[in-house]
């Protein structure tokens with residue numbers, strides 16, 4: 001309270017930046033907004049849009065907000081849904097699933113909200129230790145006749161998109177020739193095949209992302225032996241597109257869009273963090289090649305195609321994947337650019353919800369990450385970079401969990417969830433991420 005009074009007083013004397021900060025200092029009574037949001041948070045959903053920023057902890061959100069909109073600003077996507085809470089995200093130990101693994105990866109975390117069950121790191125919707133298949137809310141929606149869509153800036157076979165419609169003991173088993181860690185899942189061994197094969201077999205209506213290299217691999221058994229996964233997709237009726245113009249031209253699903261051999265290209269670039277610290281720097285924006293669609297464009301197209309398939313019900317997951325990947329790389333500009341691109345995709349979902357009542361939107365993340373905002377001049381033992389934000393102030397970002405050239409590590413702090421629409425009030429307070437499954441299951445009417 002003392003702080004908000006102090007800031008409020010600063011407005012009358014200072015103005016300028018002080019005004020932006022003071023506007024957010026807490027004088028606005030939100031009782032009516034929250035009451036209205038809770039009122040609208042009843043019953044089943046018509047549409048579900050689940051948006052996940054990979055590695056997007058509170059620190060990553062704050063870094064992007066500070067840089068792009070200022071310390072007193074708001075991210076127009078992430079910061080908009082009125083009902084918010086926190087989730088815990090720990091995984092289980094593979095050798096002893098009665099014990100926690102305090103830092104999760106995307107595979108175990110995704111299994112948590114997709115199935116309602118915790119598992120060990122690296123597993124895709126299968127149980128720790130016992131390797132049983134865990135049904136997912138995405139599959140349950142499809143079984144009910146909902147149109148289904150899966151969008152990511154990563155390889156679409158990467159862990160977060162994989163947990164929806166595939167089941168395997170090791171996340172690396174992404175294409176038919178990547179099966180060393182999961183031999184019994186191979187088609188030639190009578191298994192369901194790699195993540196790519198399972199995703200296509202699932203007959204999702206919209207699959208958009210990177211990872212074409214996985215789908216160009218040759219299948220080793222079953223009816224499509226000797227063919228690629230792209231061939232399999234086409235045989236199953238998919239339109240396969242590989243650039244933004246191709247995606248624009250698609251009028252109905254099922255569609256498989258593979259816009260990069262690996263992960264999709266990044267939005268921004270800048271100097272990586274280093275020791276001694278780099279900068280001060282301003283990030284270079286608009287780096288993504290035009291033949292690759294933005295995450296926001298993929299989200300909009302997915303919504304259009306899903307509505308064309310089923311005007312009454314769809315379930316869409318959208319992942320901003322490279323927030324995590326650029327945090328691993330200690331690349332602050334790239335990390336912020338991906339966070340802003342994810343925020344743009346959230347705004348597409350929010351605009352849809354405005355004209356389509358009954359849309360449940362959940363925005364969350366799968367694990368925290370290494371980046372931290374530190375005091376300028378701190379004696380950083382890891383890597384650092386100073387960014388000059390859009391409001392003209394220095395922001396020092398540090399990465400302290402791996403040396404230069406290494407991969408910064410995930411961290412174990414609880415995460416933010418923001419939601420609106422049917423069942424959204426369930427995210428309020430502190431929950432475990434497996435509760436998100438039950439919220440989603442109630443929203444689609446299977447619980």
Ligand SMILES: [Zn+2]
Nearest residue numbers: 055324325328
């Ligand atoms: Zn990661």
